[in-house]
Amino acid sequence: MKAIKYTGIVIFLIGLSIFTGSIFTGSFSLTSDELDRFIKEKNYKSEIIKDALNKAIVTAEDLTIFEFSSRVRNAYKASNDHYDALIIKYDSEKNWDKKGQQYQYKIYGKPHTISFELAKIAGKGSIKENAGLVWWLTFGLGIIGALLFILPNYKLLGNAGIKNNGIYLESSTNRGFFAWLVLIYLVSFYLVLYFMPDYIVNWTFIFDPISQYLNGGPASQWFVYGFLYCTLMLVMATRMYIKYRHNKYQILRTTSVLFFQIVFAFLIPEIMTSLNMPGYDFKNAFPLDYDFFFEWNLESLKESGAIGLFILVWGIVLTLVIVPVMVYFFGKRWYCSWVCGCGGLAETLGDPYRQHSNKSMNAWKLERWIIHFVLLFSLAMTAVTLYCYFTGTQSFLGINSQWIKDTYSFLIGAWFAGVIGTGFYPIFGNRVWCRFGCPLAAYLGLVQRFKSRFRITTNGGQCISCGNCSTYCEQGIDVRAYAQKGENIVRSSCVGCGICSAVCPRGVLKLENGPENGRINPTDVLLGNDIDLMKFVNDK
Amino acid sequence: MEHIVIIGNGISGVTAARHIRKNSDKEITIVSSETDEFFSRTALMYVYMGHLKFEHTQPYESWFWKKNRINLKKGYVSKVHSNSNEIEFTDGEKLSYDTLIIATGSKPNKFGWPGQDLNGVMGMYHKQDLEALEKYAPDNKTCKRAVVVGGGLIGIELVEMLHSRNIPVTFLVREQSFWNGVLPKAESEMINKEIIKNHIDLRLGVNLKEIKSDALGNVQSIVIAETGEEIECNVVGLTAGVSPNVDFLKDSELEIGRGVKVNRFLETNQPNIYAIGDCAEQHEAIGSRRSIEAVWYTGRMMGETVAQTICGNKIEYKPGHWFNSAKFIDIEYQTYGWVWAQTKENEARFYWEHKDGTKCIHLNYDKSTREFIGINNFGIRMRHDFFDRVLTEKRSVDYVLEHLADANFDPEFYKLYESEIVAKFNQENNTNIQLKKKSWARIFSRA
Numbered sequence: 001m002k003a004i005k006y007t008g009i010v011i012f013l014i015g016l017s018i019f020t021g022s023i024f025t026g027s028f029s030l031t032s033d034e035l036d037r038f039i040k041e042k043n044y045k046s047e048i049i050k051d052a053l054n055k056a057i058v059t060a061e062d063l064t065i066f067e068f069s070s071r072v073r074n075a076y077k078a079s080n081d082h083y084d085a086l087i088i089k090y091d092s093e094k095n096w097d098k099k100g101q102q103y104q105y106k107i108y109g110k111p112h113t114i115s116f117e118l119a120k121i122a123g124k125g126s127i128k129e130n131a132g133l134v135w136w137l138t139f140g141l142g143i144i145g146a147l148l149f150i151l152p153n154y155k156l157l158g159n160a161g162i163k164n165n166g167i168y169l170e171s172s173t174n175r176g177f178f179a180w181l182v183l184i185y186l187v188s189f190y191l192v193l194y195f196m197p198d199y200i201v202n203w204t205f206i207f208d209p210i211s212q213y214l215n216g217g218p219a220s221q222w223f224v225y226g227f228l229y230c231t232l233m234l235v236m237a238t239r240m241y242i243k244y245r246h247n248k249y250q251i252l253r254t255t256s257v258l259f260f261q262i263v264f265a266f267l268i269p270e271i272m273t274s275l276n277m278p279g280y281d282f283k284n285a286f287p288l289d290y291d292f293f294f295e296w297n298l299e300s301l302k303e304s305g306a307i308g309l310f311i312l313v314w315g316i317v318l319t320l321v322i323v324p325v326m327v328y329f330f331g332k333r334w335y336c337s338w339v340c341g342c343g344g345l346a347e348t349l350g351d352p353y354r355q356h357s358n359k360s361m362n363a364w365k366l367e368r369w370i371i372h373f374v375l376l377f378s379l380a381m382t383a384v385t386l387y388c389y390f391t392g393t394q395s396f397l398g399i400n401s402q403w404i405k406d407t408y409s410f411l412i413g414a415w416f417a418g419v420i421g422t423g424f425y426p427i428f429g430n431r432v433w434c435r436f437g438c439p440l441a442a443y444l445g446l447v448q449r450f451k452s453r454f455r456i457t458t459n460g461g462q463c464i465s466c467g468n469c470s471t472y473c474e475q476g477i478d479v480r481a482y483a484q485k486g487e488n489i490v491r492s493s494c495v496g497c498g499i500c501s502a503v504c505p506r507g508v509l510k511l512e513n514g515p516e517n518g519r520i521n522p523t524d525v526l527l528g529n530d531i532d533l534m535k536f537v538n539d540k
Numbered sequence: 541m542e543h544i545v546i547i548g549n550g551i552s553g554v555t556a557a558r559h560i561r562k563n564s565d566k567e568i569t570i571v572s573s574e575t576d577e578f579f580s581r582t583a584l585m586y587v588y589m590g591h592l593k594f595e596h597t598q599p600y601e602s603w604f605w606k607k608n609r610i611n612l613k614k615g616y617v618s619k620v621h622s623n624s625n626e627i628e629f630t631d632g633e634k635l636s637y638d639t640l641i642i643a644t645g646s647k648p649n650k651f652g653w654p655g656q657d658l659n660g661v662m663g664m665y666h667k668q669d670l671e672a673l674e675k676y677a678p679d680n681k682t683c684k685r686a687v688v689v690g691g692g693l694i695g696i697e698l699v700e701m702l703h704s705r706n707i708p709v710t711f712l713v714r715e716q717s718f719w720n721g722v723l724p725k726a727e728s729e730m731i732n733k734e735i736i737k738n739h740i741d742l743r744l745g746v747n748l749k750e751i752k753s754d755a756l757g758n759v760q761s762i763v764i765a766e767t768g769e770e771i772e773c774n775v776v777g778l779t780a781g782v783s784p785n786v787d788f789l790k791d792s793e794l795e796i797g798r799g800v801k802v803n804r805f806l807e808t809n810q811p812n813i814y815a816i817g818d819c820a821e822q823h824e825a826i827g828s829r830r831s832i833e834a835v836w837y838t839g840r841m842m843g844e845t846v847a848q849t850i851c852g853n854k855i856e857y858k859p860g861h862w863f864n865s866a867k868f869i870d871i872e873y874q875t876y877g878w879v880w881a882q883t884k885e886n887e888a889r890f891y892w893e894h895k896d897g898t899k900c901i902h903l904n905y906d907k908s909t910r911e912f913i914g915i916n917n918f919g920i921r922m923r924h925d926f927f928d929r930v931l932t933e934k935r936s937v938d939y940v941l942e943h944l945a946d947a948n949f950d951p952e953f954y955k956l957y958e959s960e961i962v963a964k965f966n967q968e969n970n971t972n973i974q975l976k977k978k979s980w981a982r983i984f985s986r987a
Contacts, residue, residue, distance in 0.1 A: 159737060161870030165704040169590040246870075248953040360601060459949055460924025462865050462874065464836050465551070466583035467596040480599055501951050503591075505867040507874055507921035510949050514980045524562070527924055529841040530858035531932065533848065 001152040008148025015141030022138065022202050026125030028068035029059050034121055046105045049079040057122060065119060069198045072118055073111040080106055115198040120218065128205040135206050143235055150239045160246035162503050164472070172426070173352050179426035187423035194414040197221040215273040223270075229345060230262050236348035243351075249498045249511075253337055257344035265341045278304050280311050283339050286319045287378040288440035290413060294405060295389050323440075324447045330513055331454025332444035333496020342433060345422065346474065347497060350430025354499065357429035357476035364476065367436055367493065374412060375442035381408045412437065431474040435493055445492030453513040455520075456489035456500065458482060460527035462508045469500035469509060483508050486526040490519060543567045544850065545627060545637035547617050551836055552817025553643035554578045555843025556850075561608050563851035568609065569635070571627070573616035575667055577602065581645075582836060584670050585697045589704040594667075620792045622810040639850055642789070642800055642808070642815040643843070646782035646834050648694075653778075655751030660759035661776045664698045673701070677775045680707045685773040687711075687762050689748045690780035691718050693866050696731070698777045699740055700869050710741040710771055712748055712764065714780075724881055724902055726891050727916055731868045733897055738869055751776050782834050784819040797821045799832050804856040806846045814850070816842035826859060828878055835864060861931040862914075863924060871898055876927035877914025879904040887913060890937070890968065892961045894919070901961065905937035912937050920957065921949035926983070938973050941965055945978035 030038075035058055039050050052075035057068060083105045090099035107114075127134050157163040172178035192199050197220075204219040207227060211219035237254050244250035260283055269279030278300045286292040292315050301308035326334045336343045357363075381404045388394060388401040395401060421433025434441050448454060456479070463486070469479035475493045479500045482489045489500075489509075501509040524537040544560055546553040549572035557568050570578075583597040605612055613635070619628040620642075626634045648663030650656050660676045662669050677683035686702045688695050691713030702709045715721065718735065720728040735742045749765035761772045784799030795801040795809040799821030806814045817839035818832070825831040829838075841859050848855045865874045879902050883889055888907040893900040899919030905912050912935055915927065926947040930940055940947070944958040962975045 159870055164586075164589070164591040166590040168587075168593050247951065248955070249951045252953055361603070457949075459921070460863070460928065461837055461840075462863070462924055464582045464865075465580040465599045466586060467580060467592055467599065468583070468586060471592050471596045484599060498951060505872065506865040507872050507949060510921070510951060512952065515984055518984050524559075525844050526840065527928055528837050528860050528863055529844055530855070531860055533845065533855055533858070534860075536853075536855075537844075537848075 001155050005149050005152045005156070008145045008150075008152075010145070011141050012145025012149060015138055015143075015145055018134075019138035019142065019203070022127055022134065022206070023200055024064065026065065026123055026127055026202055026205075027062035028057070028065055028119055028122040028124070029061065029063055030057050030118065030122045032058050038118065038121060044107060046079045046083070046107060048082055049075065049107060052076075052078050053118075057118065065123075065199055065201060068119060068122060069112065069115045069196075072115040072198075076107055076111055076114060112196045112198050116201055116221070119198045119201040120204065123201055123205060125202075127202050128208075131206050131209050135210075138206065139231060143231065146235045147238065150235070150242065153239065153242045154245075157243065162505075163243070164468075164503065167352075167355060173355070175356065175427055179353075182426045183423060186425065187419055190414075190419040190423050193221060193225060194418055200224070211270075214267075214270040215279075217273070226266050226270075229341070230266050233258055233261055233344055233348045236351070240348060240351060244502065247498075247502050250502065253498065254347065256338045257340070257347055260339045261341050261344045272307075277307050278311065281341075282311075282314065282318075284341070285323055285335070285440055286315060287375070287382065287443065288340070288342070288438055289315070290378050290381070290408060290439070291405075293382050293385055293389075295385070298389060323444065324451075327444050327447040327454075328452050329454075331452055331494070331496050331511075332441070332448045333454070333494070333498075333511070335444060336434060336441060336495035337497045342417070342421070342438065343495060346425075346430040346434060350422075350425050350474070353425045353427075353430045354474040355429070355471050356427060357431060357435065357474055359470050359473070359476050359478045364478075367476070370436045371438070371442040371445070371493075374416070374437050375439040377408060377412065378439040381405060412439075429474055429476070431476075431495070434495060435475050441493070441495075448494070449490065449492035451516075453516055453519070454496065455512065455514070456482075456494065457510045457512055457514075458486055458488055459506075459508045459510065461486055461529075462506050464506055466505060468503040468505065472499050472503045474499070479509070486521075486523045488519060488521050541565070541567050542638045543569065543636070544639045544641065545635060546570045546641040546643055547627065548572060548643035548645055548817070548819075549575065549578045549612070550581060550643060550645050550817060550839065551578075552645070552839035552843045553641060555840045556641055556643065556816060556847050557610050557843075558608070559844055559847030560850055561610060563847065563853075566639075566850075567611070569611040569613055569637075571613045571615055571617060571635070573614065576612060576614055577605070579667070581665070584664070584667065585701050588670060588673055588701045594670075618788055620789060620794065620813070622793045622813060625812070638812060640813045641846060641850075642786075642794075642813065642819060643817045643839075644785040644788075644819045645839075646818040647785040647787075648778060649781045649783055650778060651780065653748055653750060655753055655759070656778065658751055658753050658759050658776075659757050660774055661751060661778060663778050664694050664701075665782065673775070673777075677702060677705070677707055679705055683707050683774040685710065685771070686775040686777060687771060687773045688777040688779060689762075690778065691715055692779060692781060693719070694782075695777070695779035696735070696868055698779055699735070700738075702775075702777075703738055703740060703869075707775075708741070710743060710773070711735060712743050712746050712762075714745070714747055716745045718742075718744070721881055724879060724883075724889070724891075724916070726893065727873075727900060727902060727918060728881075730893070730897060730900060730918060731871065734869050734871050782818065784821065784832060786819050804858075805849055805854065806842060806857050807849075814846050816846050826857070827862075829859065829862065837863065861928055863927070871919050872921065873916070873918050874922055874924075875914065875916045876922065876924065877904070877912065877931050879914040879916045890965050892957075892964050894957065899957070903937055903940065910936040910938060912940050915940070922947050923949045923983070938971065941973045942976050943982070944975060946976075946983050948978075 035053055056071035056075045083102045087099055087102045167173045203224045204221060207219035207224050211223050237258050240254045264283045265281045269281055273279040291297055301312050337347055384396045384399050384401050384404050387396040416437040417433050424432050463483040465480055465484045467480055473479050475495055477491050479489055496511055498511055501511055525534045544566050546557055549570045553570055557570055560568055577598055579597040586592040587594050615629040617627050618630045626636045628634050648665045662672045677686055685708045687710045688698050689712045699709050699711050717728040718731045747765040749763040751759055752761045754760040759774055759776050761770050763770050786796055786800055789796055793810055799819050800808055800815035802808055802815050802820045806816055808815050818834040822831040842857055845855055845857045861877055863876045886906055887904055890903040902916040904914045912930055941962050958975050962973055966973055
């Protein structure tokens with residue numbers, strides 16, 4: 001069994017190495033025809049970009065993606081610098097007409113993104129030619145290796161039951177060397193994914209055939225990410241199924257997040273795209289779906305006829321009606337740990353790290369400041385965006401619409417949700433984003449705290465303060481602080497994962513939806529003591 | 541200001557301190573030699589198993605003590621001078637008190653076995669035992685086999701701990717079946733099976749004769765009294781029960797039996813000195829309880845009670861209905877009310893066991909009045925609140941069975957066995973009890 005496990009990890013690492021190494025392969029160059037077509041499509045007015053790109057990347061040399069990217073970005077920079085210099089020149093000459101004319105020649109957009117688009121055309125090499133084989137060597141080996149590593153747990157963990165044995169004795173799950181290694185890999189992955197997509201253009205070649213099949217177009221970095229996301233969840237879900245095979249709540253919950261990720265977040269949008277509809281994730285509620293009210297999305301929905309209108313109405317109803325009503329009946333868990341994609345990854349890939357959330361009082365204070373700030377930020381951004389959309393202005397109350405959208409997308413959308421949210425799993429736990437950053441979680445949390453039937457019931461006086469519940473709470477709730485006082489746990493951040501209840505050795509905790517009356521039950525003296533004393537103290 | 545000194549920072553002492561602080565402004569000092577701060581003793585096992593780090597067993601952050609003005613003092617108390625209202629530490633330092641609470645807990649029993657002080661012999665009680673275990677049994681290369689002596693709750697926990705690191709374990713149990721002084725035969729046998737299912741070498745009905753040493757004073761083997769069999773091992777866990785940790789009071793004015801003798805107000809024979817928790821011994825046992833109760837919950841309740849008395853609301857220690865819980869490897873156990881190992885004259889029993897052998901319930905009720913007396917539930921969680929109310933209201937066993945759905949505390953979506961249980965009861969007793977649907981109104985009504 002152990003041998004199978006070790007073989008598995010070796011195979012997995014080979015797959016991962018090939019996947020990572022594939023970035024460095026292939027060669028990139030354009031023919032002048034291809035470049036002409038690209039420039040025509042883009043409708044550039046700049047008179048020098050064509051020449052600059054021509055010199056840079058229409059070449060017989062074998063450029064790596066890094067050389068290619070750097071040349072492309074330099075070409076764009078040269079073009080923009082040229083016109084910037086003219087702007088300054090005309091500005092100093094006070095030649096306003098000439099100055100004003102220069103702006104049309106400038107090329108906007110992120111350099112790495114433009115480079116990605118060109119690389120997509122320019123790429124050649126074994127990956128592009130053997131996409132299927134490379135898929136097997138990367139994803140195939142990765143999946144097989146990971147499963148070989150995970151499946152023996154069925155025997156190795158022993159009989160069904162809570163087997164957190166050794167979690168704090170192993171480097172990978174106790175913030176040791178391997179944990180940091182994983183952190184570095186994940187953070188690098190997200191940095192490249194969000195900010196340097198051209199560097200991973202080779203990965204998209206692996207997926208071009210699959211993407212063609214699903215949506216009729218070539219794969220973008222987001223297609224790769226979506227596929228990878230589903231794969232990771234699927235593989236790590238088998239780990240959950242084995243670990244919690246005695247716990248039906250965990251089995252159903254894991255199945256639910258898997259279903260919503262694969263069908264709602266991945267397949268349906270892809271299929272919609274292939275049918276010329278806007279690809280929409282029907283479960284992704286605003287304000288987690290922060291660009292729902294961005295102009296480009298509203299325009300795209302408007303142009304999509306009936307389905308566009310339906311999505312618009314659905315999106316609004318989802319946030320304003322469905323989400324709060326469901327939270328009232330079931331708590332925010334129905335979304336955060338049964339439906340949500342971020343939650344889904346946290347509950348599968350992130351489960352081995354759930355114990356790292358900080359339980360201190362200070363962390364709780366910080367959490368409340370940050371998450372509610374993000375909620376306000378997202379609402380302010382949306383207000384500005386909508387105001388500008390309907391009035392046709394550039395800014396509202398002095399806030400530039402483009403600026404606030406860019407700032408939010410960069411700080412919250414990319415850095416917080418991605419780089420920190422997932423990248424920091426191995427050290428800060430699997431719910432950093434959900435706990436500190438997600439504006440939707442903040443909104444659901446307010447409903448859960450003040451108007452909901454959900455609570456974690458504490459079973460009278462049975463708590464022995466052992467600390468398993470608090471330790472394994474991914475949201476950093478000090479569950480024990482309530483349980484040992486005989487109080488129910490009613491906290492805005494609780495995502496209802498049910499692990500506190502699962503790891504409790506004395507059967508003290510139960511997630512349930514019951515009457516609001518008595519949901520919050522402060523007690524001074526616990527059940528089990530003299531009834532008169534309880535009455536005396538608790539009534540006081 | 542009145543100075544309350546509490547010896548012992550376990551659940552009893554800390555609960556007392558917390559409640560005294562809630563109700564008063566008195567100066568509070570907690571003294572302990574074991575650790576700087578309170579930790580959950582019952583959670584030590586999880587530290588060795590790698591489920592937790594030691595810091596996770598500490599329910600309060602360090603700021604808590606300062607914020608609540610509870611002084612923590614590390615030191616070993618060697619004497620109590622009740623005449624001068626002082627305690628004395630081993631280094632000779634003295635601390636005066638106005639009110640003293642003795643909450644020193646228990647210590648593991650040792651019965652004078654030859655070799656009981658060798659290297660590698662340990663109890664499983666103190667934080668220091670955990671450190672010793674980490675030293676002598678870090679893995680199955682250093683410790684090729686361990687022997688655990690004593691078939692109680694701590695014994696099976698130690699077995700589970702060692703098993704979690706794949707160390708082969710031999711488990712010597714004096715009784716003919718595990719913990720059968722407390723558990724009825726059926727439950728006890730279920731746990732025997734659970735132990736064996738985990739590949740533990742379970743030896744029932746045997747006693748330890750001696751522990752043999754190698755040349756360096758380390759454990760080399762043990763000998764079983766009944767068979768003379770010698771078992772090679774590197775670690776011996778002695779978990780044959782605990783007794784009150786009161787040796788340091790032997791020369792004091794305090795009346796000592798097995799523990800510190802207290803009345804129902806938890807007062808000792810000396811003015812302004814109280815004793816609570818494992819180390820306190822009631823002059824007369826309360827109800828069906830033992831006069832010394834080494835249980836987490838009773839320690840806590842005594843802490844709650846004594847705090848009231850000290851803060852001017854003099855109250856008798858009156859524990860409510862008995863309850864307890866434990867976990868036997870993978871099988872959770874809860875009990876509410878009394879289910880004795882042996883059925884008493886007036887009692888009738890009903891036992892249901894799931895066919896997989898890891899879940900059961902055992903009901904105890906009065907033969908003639910049908911009043912519910914108690915329940916043991918294994919592998920199924922039950923609501924404390926429900927049974928507490930049933931016992932207070934003196935409900936019948938029929939009522940309990942009818943409302944079994946209200947009592948269930950298993951996580952959502954778990955398979956429910958109530959109808960199977962009720963059907964079996966009806967069949968055996970020729971009754972016609974109808975299971976009622978779960979009702980939130982009943983569950984949460986504050987009776």
